[in-house]
Amino acid sequence: MLTAPFGDDEFRDAIFQMHSDKAPGPDGLNPTFYKRFWLLCGREVIDTCKKWLYEGILPTSLGDTNIVLIPKCDHPKSMKDLRPISLCNVVYKILAKTLAxxxxxxxxxxISDE
Structure with missing residues (x-):
């Protein structure tokens, strides 16, 4: 089952399982955009994901990630008062979610329960 060809529905399911208001990646687009315009851009997203899965070719810009430091308190004074988060492109997240x-x-x- 893990090595079976990927169906188009698997990628569509992955995007629609994502929380719509997650932070956008470097391209400025969040999951809401892809959900709303899936009929327009879904085919290209699916083709891009399949190209990576079958050929190992991922456009370099899809691997771009922004690291942002979010304060844990009102007035951070040191690095331990900040939490880093990674803002990945949604297409990259769709790919990861499909595999997951x-x-x-x-x-x-x-993995056993024990």
């Missing part, structure tokens, strides 16, 4: 969804189906068979 597949793995989730067999994870209980690979």
């Amino acid at each position: 969804n597949r793995l989730q189906k067999v994870l209980d068979k690979c």
